[in-house]
Amino acid sequence: MxxxxxxxxxxxxxxxxxxxxxxxxxxxxxxxxxxxxxxxxxxxxxxxxxxxxxxxxxxxxxxxxxxxxxxxxxxxxxxxxxxxxxxxxxxxxxxxxxxxxxxxxxxxxxxxxxxxxxxxxxxxxxxxxxxxxxxxxxxxxxxxxxxxxxxxxxxxxxxxxxxxxxxxxxxxxxxxxxxxxxxxxxxxxxxxxxxxxxxxxxxxxxQFINGVSAVANNGSGAVRITRAAHGFATNDTVTVADVSGVPGANGTFTITVIDANSFDLVGSTFTGAYLNTGWASVSRNLAPAxxxxxxxxxxxxxDYAELTTEITAGRGQSVAGQGLGVNVLSTIPPTVTPVGGQARNTSGAVPVLAATGYSANPTAVTTARGVDLLATLIGALVTKPYAIPEADWQYAAAAGGIINTTDVVLRAAAAAGIRNYVTSIDIRNAHATVATEVVIKDGATVIWRQLLPAAMAAPVEITFPTPLRGTAATAINVACITTGAQVYVNAQGFAAP
Missing domain, CATH: 2.60.120.200 (Jelly Rolls)
Incomplete structure (x- = not known):
């Protein structure tokens, strides 16, 4: 929390x-x-x-x-x-x-x-x-x-x-x-x-102005000051103070305006080199009208005493090896209200407890980034492998099985950036005499192959500890290699980045 x-x-x-x-x-x-x-x-x-x-x-x-x-x-x-x-x-x-x-x-x-x-x-x-x-x-x-x-x-x-x-x-x-x-x-x-x-x-x-950007020789040995939109007029008297590096610029002078952004100090002598510290000021010796x-x-x-505990490495800067492993997920503080003795966030996606509720897979993070634990929308922690329930899919064999070599779609292509994965299948060739190879394809590319004998008495269940992974936005297909077999395929999987 x-x-x-x-x-x-x-x-x-x-x-x-x-x-x-x-x-x-x-x-x-x-x-x-x-x-x-x-x-x-x-x-x-x-x-x-x-x-x-x-x-x-x-x-x-x-x-x-x-x-x-x-x-x-x-x-x-x-x-x-x-x-x-x-x-x-x-x-x-x-x-x-x-x-x-x-x-x-x-x-x-x-x-x-x-x-x-x-x-x-x-x-x-x-x-x-x-x-x-x-x-x-x-x-x-x-x-x-x-x-x-x-x-x-x-x-x-x-x-x-x-x-x-x-x-x-x-x-x-x-x-x-x-x-x-x-x-x-x-x-x-x-x-x-x-x-x-x-x-x-x-x-x-x-009145005082700062922002003196340049103090230079005017070409005749006097001091020329540059300050954008100074607002002065020729023959105004000004007092210049705290100019670093050009001692002859400090004092009270009559000025000659060169343009809207620069003026010369009459009677001054330029020596040195201006160091723009931000301290220099100019004031006009003119009373208010x-x-x-x-x-x-x-x-x-x-007047308060402040005890500060730094949560991340330096005012929001994520520096490897510094601070605690906390990612701030939003610049907007969440609204937290007590519900049945448990604090819940009522305005936004920032997790108040340890997990965030989703009804679809969240956007993938880049490598080596921290991630949220996932929960259902009622707060049940998702502990099943691979994906949240909404991302699961299943395919049931068609009546009569597959009897030719045409590709059959197990799972249609997912959205851009989303892959289809196969986690398990059960498969049976019911034809009395024709055996066949069966392939699972990522689009047109074979990613799994098996030989099925004829006259199988019961289906074979196969679980993939490492799920078969398709290409993003590409269908998963199944096909027989030999015409005349009668193959039943049921499949399960999930969609994820």
Whole structure:
């Protein structure tokens, strides 16, 4: 039986124990100071609490910033869920929903590890996801990834789910039983699993882009940056950070746009060679054109301990010599209901016990693969040799027997890929004086021959320990070699690949 704790996505048996639970639905008229620490840079960003949501209003001042940081600390693995919408999505502002590591002494963010959703840009259905580890710059997605809309008519529920070996980013609609709409994962540069974390909502009036694909000499000794669909204009001022291998690219510059995908940094000097680590970012020194209201309806965080038992050799990868001999037959978990004290699968072909019911032979597996035990449709284990009952066949001799040399069909050709097998026959020549050879044929090819004397008093029963095997999609025939004999043949067998 498959345990209820089996994770069909990760192909693992997981047992989770909830260590810490956090939820704030922002009821009331102000931020609960026992749950959140508030900090601001500049005075242009404000917040209010009303109608079961906190609303952060950005204002229009460049680099103003406001943060709400949970006072509760958490450890990995955990899951964060945040319901958010925005009155508009415009350039010049960014919203982070982020887990940030903290200094264990001061309990303040230390900038060493993080996992975050970043909402920026003009599309309400795109967001970026970021990870950071061991003090390195954050690795952001190269371009916007699809999420449920953050338009004000609804709510986008965004999730962060870091574990010790991967970090997932999910999106789903609010109050729906449907599965997650979008999921993304990082395995590289994920947050340090042994650190302490706090959750933070951070809003800043500046937009950042990642996905810098090239940093090169423009032919005149200055730096040329390539980033698809950068959206900048000549004479914009930008700040470039975390470019590896070309130190002259980092800093604040006026730019000259070359085309939609590249621009030059005026006054820069190119040296070195660009190493695309995914860390490089570019931000435009331009305030948002108008105020945006960011609403957060709730924040839920579940901090749990996870005991993981790997069922197969590495997240669904079948590697010889590793793991247990278990084949996962379906990506859809079965529905298991108790019937008369016995668990039975009520939706699908996945065996709940040790056998699978069939009314026809299943498709053959390739060599050296594991196979199911077979059962009838009422669960009786098939222990007979060769095949299930539905695949058996039998042939009864015609009245008067075979009296000429014409082929007689014992079993018609089976379907494509299916062979006919003969397991036993009984045979008798009743003619008083004419003896004959009798042959069994795979189509036109003789696969068995015997000489029958005349005037046999009783039939001879012959069982084939190794069944006679025909060719796929080919009839099994029987024939006498001598005309005038009177041969009765009864035969049994089965059809199988």
């Amino acid at each position: 498959i345990a209820g704790a089996y994770d069909w996505t990760d192909d693992m048996l997981k047992i989770k124990s909830m260590q810490k639970k956090f939820r704030d639905s922002f009821n009331g008229t102000e931020i609960n100071p026992a749950r959140w620490e508030i900090a601001a840079t500049g005075g242009g960003i404000t917040h209010t609490v009303a109608d079961g949501a906190v609303t952060i209003s950005t204002g229009t001042t460049l680099d103003d910033e406001l943060t709400l940081t949970s006072r509760t600390t958490f450890t990995i693995p955990l899951r964060v869920m945040v319901a958010v919408n925005m009155s508009q999505r415009i350039v010049g502002q960014s919203v982070w929903l982020e887990l940030v590591s903290i200094d264990p002494t001061t309990a303040q963010p230390d900038g060493r590890s993080a996992a975050a959703w970043r909402l920026d840009g003009a599309s309400p259905t795109l967001a970026n996801y970021e990870v950071g580890s061991e003090g390195a710059p954050r690795l952001g997605s190269a371009s916007g990834s699809t999420i449920p809309t953050t338009a004000p008519a609804g709510w986008s529920v965004l999730e962060l789910e870091p574990t010790n070996d991967e970090c997932y980013f999910h999106g789903r609609l609010l109050d729906t039983t449907a599965a997650r709409s979008n999921s993304y994962v990082r395995h590289q540069q994920i947050p340090e699993p042994n650190a302490l974390y706090r959750f933070r909502i951070r809003v800043r009036n500046r 108008s105020n945006t209201d960011i609403k957060v309806q709730f924040v839920t965080i579940a």
